[in-house]
Amino acid sequence: MPVKKDNSFDFKLFKRLFGFARPYRLIFTIVLFSAIFLSASSALRPGVLKYAIDENVAVKDENGFLFYILLMGGLLLAEVLFQLLFIFYASWLGQSVVRDVRIKLFSRMLGFKKKYYDNSPVGMLVTRAVTDMERIADIFGQGLFTIFSDLLKMTVVAGFMLYMNWKLALTVFTVLPFIVYATRVFQRNMKKAFEEVRTEITNLNTFVQERVTGMKILQLFTREDREFEKFKAINERHKQGWLKTIWYNSIFFPIAELSSSIAIGLVAWYGGLMVVLETQSTSGELFAFIMYIPMLFRPLRQLADKFNTLQMGMVSAKRVFKILDTDSQIEDTGTIENIDLKGDIVFDKVHFSYIPDEEVLHGISLDVKAGQTIAIVGSTGAGKSTIINLLSRFYEIDNGRILVDGIDVKDIKLAALRDQIAVVLQDVFLFADTILNNITLKDGNITEEQVIAAAKQIGIHDFIASLPGGYQYNVKERGVMLSSGQRQLLSFLRAYVSNPSVLILDEATSSIDSNSEQLIQDATDKITEGRTSIVIAHRLATIKKADKIIVMDKGHIVEEGTHDELLTIENGYYRNLYEVQFMNEEVA
Structure with missing residues (x-):
């Protein structure tokens, strides 16, 4: 009717x-x-x-x-x-x-x-x-x-x-x-x-x-x-x-x-x-x-x-x-504003669902010590990116707790929490603006000299300087004037200059050109040095260097340990993944 x-x-x-x-x-x-x-x-x-x-x-x-x-x-x-x-x-x-x-x-x-x-x-x-x-x-x-x-x-x-x-x-x-x-x-x-x-x-x-x-x-x-x-x-x-x-x-x-x-x-x-x-x-x-x-x-x-x-x-x-009138706000009821996080991260029996009654994470628990680098591996849909989104409070968890330095993330002001976390996403977004403005996002506290110094430290200054106008080069809408590898390098620099306590990398190197791959690997090593880093890994080199590897499957953490420890598990998830996906890469 x-x-x-x-x-x-x-x-x-x-x-x-x-x-x-x-x-x-x-x-x-x-x-x-x-x-x-x-x-x-x-x-x-x-x-x-x-x-x-x-x-x-x-x-x-x-x-x-x-x-x-x-x-x-x-x-x-x-x-x-x-x-x-x-x-x-x-x-x-x-x-x-x-x-x-x-x-x-x-x-x-x-x-x-x-x-x-x-x-x-x-x-x-x-x-x-x-x-x-x-x-x-x-x-x-x-x-x-x-x-x-x-x-x-x-x-x-x-x-x-x-x-x-x-x-x-x-x-x-x-x-x-x-x-x-x-x-x-x-x-x-x-x-x-x-x-x-x-x-x-x-x-x-x-x-x-x-x-x-x-x-x-x-x-x-x-x-x-x-x-x-x-x-x-x-x-x-x-x-x-x-x-x-x-x-x-x-x-x-x-x-x-x-x-x-x-x-x-x-x-x-x-x-x-x-x-x-x-x-x-x-x-x-x-x-x-x-x-x-x-x-x-x-x-x-x-x-x-x-x-x-x-x-x-x-x-x-x-x-x-x-x-x-849409009620879709993250509850920003935290009272802790001025905080300098060390980077201890705890997921305590965290349950989460994008759609009600269809859980994506089933009570996962993990413990990351300050300064550690952990790699998260698993098949598509295992829940890897969900962990990243929850730590930054892009979504609210259903049950459990997420703690940073022993403090519930809900008790920290949202802006203060996100100021301490830098994220390099798989899909790099650049605005139709200069390289400098895309790096600083027009933050007046970050000078061009600081950006240049950071670029030299992670080894990408020469690439930027080679572009017409250097740091003033306009990358156009979504960075179409750059290759995917070059965009990825800029996203690393953007994260690095913010000097975060916690670094999250969705390391999208599967479609990166060979010229950029080594630069990205070097940049990864540099920006993860001395700070808590969570990496969704796509390259064996990154995984092997991690202090701990988290293996996920269908919203559960099924294994965790170092690369060598996980390879000793007979018929283990990681060992099977290594044999199917990573062994050829290691041989090469």
Whole structure:
């Protein structure tokens, strides 16, 4: 059974959004009064014209007529001024509110658990932080205040018309029900059309983003023609969606213009008849009403678009607030802030699951002494990377304890804990920035001289110096200007300059070129020297140098010891792994 959509306006959500405008009460007041004065000045001009014609043109009073013309010019200038204030400050308020909401949103996103990002598409989060924010800004700049201004102008104009000549006013109002009905039909159909357009835009963006990212695969498997046909089909649906909106506009706006013209024709006919017969109408009133009719009808036909803008902004606000209300924060309740860890690490019967009731770690216990290097080996899915994530508190454990220097990691402030731990991940991420900024991450406490000295110590200064611009070389998005081995070397340097108490290496050397492999091995030896290091090992050389090897299988620690000790275990996990994976490497 299809779910019925709730198209009602969410006042609770609107009130919450409006709370972000409270710090800008003065600007809000300026916008509000600008809308009021704009409506008043607009409605007064036809009234002044009426008096100019009736009291001066009819009796040929040149001086009096000039006064009214100057008065109309003053009202026109006032209208321009208030229009300027209204447009500028309404947009300024919208952008200020959006800035505050975006800051709050990004601050919230920075504290989310890694699990949240595991389950949330990057494109969706980018859309919330960028595109949806602009729709929220439109609530203030093109939605709420514009609707208020238009409704106020229509009300004032209608009041002036009734006051000036109620019979002519009622003649005009007879056309209003038709245009109101047409506006309502237009609004409903445009909303459906825009929803279809947004869906197709999302499909198009997703398709293009995925294909551009995976272009190498498409070309390797000669899928260009097939994907091009898919693109054309999606692009066609996108075009058809927009054509619907164009079609509805093509129908509605001529109807709106026709209604306005009919109202002017009725006024010209009925009002002209009354002027000719000299009964209850004047030439000035006739001119004034002809000016009033566009003022009454034009805002009405624009209201449909403005209400859609307001509604779309509210939909975007709902999406953004959904992220703001997401409870996916790591509990940072620790009180220990200034701490210099030695690096003793204990996992005490730690249970963990990414998905409830599907444990990944089954009560593992391990003990790492300060300064030791331990290697973790095991098959894919054994739980090696999970240990790394838990130590840095990217995820919360289900049961057990993780201790560093005898202190539960939950008792240490999250920032203080992570400041003491450096991680070199398997997938190296570099920003579209200089090598220096990628190493320091713009930490003002790390100087370029320190970076150069560290690079020389681990043997990669010559490689960096050979690049155009050296440490100022821009590696572009995700470091595409560098090889995988070069990116890995930079990640080692980034970890080394932070001078951590605990070093974690996901040593991804399986796809490293031969020129970089020896540099990486030398860098590994240097940065692990004298500090606690946990290495997910992919090379026998690293494993053999470890003080202790942890062998994992299906979330359990099945063996631990040195390389030589583990090889003595008959039919042991490590011995089998060594014979299958490492023996050829050792022979070579």
